[in-house]
Amino acid sequence: MQKNGKFVISLDLELFWGVRDKRTIKGYGDSIKKVHEITPHMVKMFEEYGIKATWATVGFLFAKDKNEMIHFSPKEKPKYENQNLSPYSDNFQLVKNSLEEDPYHFGNDLIEELLKNPNQEIASHTFSHYYCLEEGQTFDEFQKDIEAAVKIAESKEIKLTSLVFPRNQTNKKYLDVCVKNGIHTYRGNENVWYKDTDRSRGILLIKKIFRTGDCYLNVSGHHCYNLDDLPTSAPFNVPSSRFLRPYIAKGGILLESLKLRRIKKSMTHAAKRGMLYHLWWHPHNFGANTKVNFRTLEKILNHYIKLNKKYGFESSTMTEISNICAGTP
Numbered sequence: 001m002q003k004n005g006k007f008v009i010s011l012d013l014e015l016f017w018g019v020r021d022k023r024t025i026k027g028y029g030d031s032i033k034k035v036h037e038i039t040p041h042m043v044k045m046f047e048e049y050g051i052k053a054t055w056a057t058v059g060f061l062f063a064k065d066k067n068e069m070i071h072f073s074p075k076e077k078p079k080y081e082n083q084n085l086s087p088y089s090d091n092f093q094l095v096k097n098s099l100e101e102d103p104y105h106f107g108n109d110l111i112e113e114l115l116k117n118p119n120q121e122i123a124s125h126t127f128s129h130y131y132c133l134e135e136g137q138t139f140d141e142f143q144k145d146i147e148a149a150v151k152i153a154e155s156k157e158i159k160l161t162s163l164v165f166p167r168n169q170t171n172k173k174y175l176d177v178c179v180k181n182g183i184h185t186y187r188g189n190e191n192v193w194y195k196d197t198d199r200s201r202g203i204l205l206i207k208k209i210f211r212t213g214d215c216y217l218n219v220s221g222h223h224c225y226n227l228d229d230l231p232t233s234a235p236f237n238v239p240s241s242r243f244l245r246p247y248i249a250k251g252g253i254l255l256e257s258l259k260l261r262r263i264k265k266s267m268t269h270a271a272k273r274g275m276l277y278h279l280w281w282h283p284h285n286f287g288a289n290t291k292v293n294f295r296t297l298e299k300i301l302n303h304y305i306k307l308n309k310k311y312g313f314e315s316s317t318m319t320e321i322s323n324i325c326a327g328t329p
Contacts, residue, residue, distance in 0.1 A: 003227060003274040004312040006321060007267065007304055008238060009046075010054040010123070010187055010280045012164055013039070016104040017058045017129045018282065021084050025094070025104055031287025033103045038286050039110050041294070043117050049301040050308075052119040054318040056164035056187070059127030059149035060087070061107030062156055065098045072152040074127070074144035081136040087128050111156065121317040123162035124149045124183060132171035143177045150181050161185060162318040164280075168240075175235040184234035185322040187280065190241065192220045215245045216258040222266040224275040227324060236322035241266060244281035247289040247296065260296055264303045271313035276321065 012018065016025065016032050025032070046053055063069035070092065077088045096102035099109060114120045127149035130142060153160050162185040163178055165171070170188055178186065192214075214220050223241040231237060242263055247256055263279065270277035279300070286293040307313035316324075 004314050005271040005274045005307075006227065006276045006314055006316045006324075007051075007270070007307075008054070008276065008278040008316055008318060008321060009051060010056060010164060010240075010278065010318060011042075012125055012166075012280070012282045013055045013057040013061065013107065013110065014125055014129055014166075014282065015058070015061060015107055015284070017060055017087060018125075018166065019284075020087060020094075028287075029104055031284050034287040034290065035107075035283045036103055036109060038283050038290065040113050042283065042286075042297075043113055043120060045294075045298065045301065047117055047119065049305060050119075050315060051301060051304070052121070052315045052317045052320070054121040054123050054162055054164075055114055056123045056125040056162070057107070057111070058125045058129050058166075059145075059152050060105065060129075062111055062152045062158075063106065064108050065106075066092065066095055068152075069095070072127070072148050072155075074141075074148045076141050076144040078128070078130060078134075078137040078141045078145070080131065080134050082134065085131055085134055111158075115158070119317075121162065121319055122153070122158050122160070123164065123318065124153070124160045125164050126166055127152070129166045131167060131169055132165055132174055133169040139174065139177070142171075142174050146177055146181050146183070150183075162238075162322075163187075179234045185236040185238055185318050187278070187318065188237040188239040190220070190223045190239065192223075212245075215243070216255055216262060218262060218265070222269045222277075224266060224270040224273070224277050226275055227321075230276075230321070230325045232325055232327070234322070234326075236325055238276070238278060238318045238321045240280055241270075241276075241278040242280075244279055244285070244297075244300075246281070246285040247292040249289065256292070256296060260299055263300060267300075267303060267307060267313070271307040271311040 099106035127145045130145045164187045
């Protein structure tokens with residue numbers, strides 16, 4: 001008997017911590033600030049369509065104020081060769097005291113919103129948006145970062161069991177640290193050369209070209225996965241299928257329709273064959289062209305409903321997928 005296909009959505013919830021080395025609050029702050037509106041709207045939409053999602057959340061966002069953020073920060077901080085990568089390098093000078101003063105660095109309101117909705121899984125995006133493949137950082141520093149992420153979540157009575165590596169810098173040498181701290185599931189990358197993990201030194205132009213083209217045309221395949229081919233014990237890799245690229249005004253409706261067709265065809269491919277399809281993005285990707293991005297998301301979710309009715313395609317969190325792979329209820 002064929003298994004039902006699975007539809008996984010994961011989101012990297014990071015606010016300004018995820019872009020602080022590349023952008024400024026002046027230039028990108030409006031999109032970051034808008035996440036406080038986007039997230040509740042997105043959660044409401046997910047609940048309406050019966051969608052379970054995994055929200056990989058930076059540990060800093062659990063803090064109610066700056067004192068709590070500093071209190072949970074590990075003593076051993078990452079010593080990146082590129083110090084611009086470290087959120088500790090300026091001693092939190094840009095961070096104000098609380099959410100009311102600083103919506104760019106605090107997200108405790110978002111945590112509370114997710115906790116109200118049991119179908120939404122709160123996962124880890126490390127404590128400090130930690131870059132696991134950058135020069136200078138060490139195994140021990142990562143271990144302290146994960147311990148801090150687990151502790152601040154536990155202080156809010158949240159148990160972390162899934163993780164997304166920031167910038168998708170999956171470091172397999174670090175997976176045992178995650179498992180020892182109760183995090184047994186992670187999101188791996190698609191298995192194609194131009195999806196290889198990148199470091200801060202930049203992405204090759206040829207990679208950018210192929211990555212962009214693959215969002216709109218089927219260059220590399222559907223990236224759907226047989227559940228039987230996934231690990232049966234921790235650490236569980238629930239790999240990505242597609243990044244939901246935000247609307248590009250220059251490309252207009254044509255590119256948006258191609259992007260949507262690409263995603264819907266792969267979802268259908270997975271549903272018909274009882275496979276896994278894993279879509280991901282950042283909430284701040286919806287900060288510009290918000291209405292258009294939400295319309296596209298709604299079309300994706302409507303397609304999910306059709307596949308659910310016709311083929312039994314089911315929405316699952318990352319942890320639920322790992323439980324299936326492990327044979328546990």
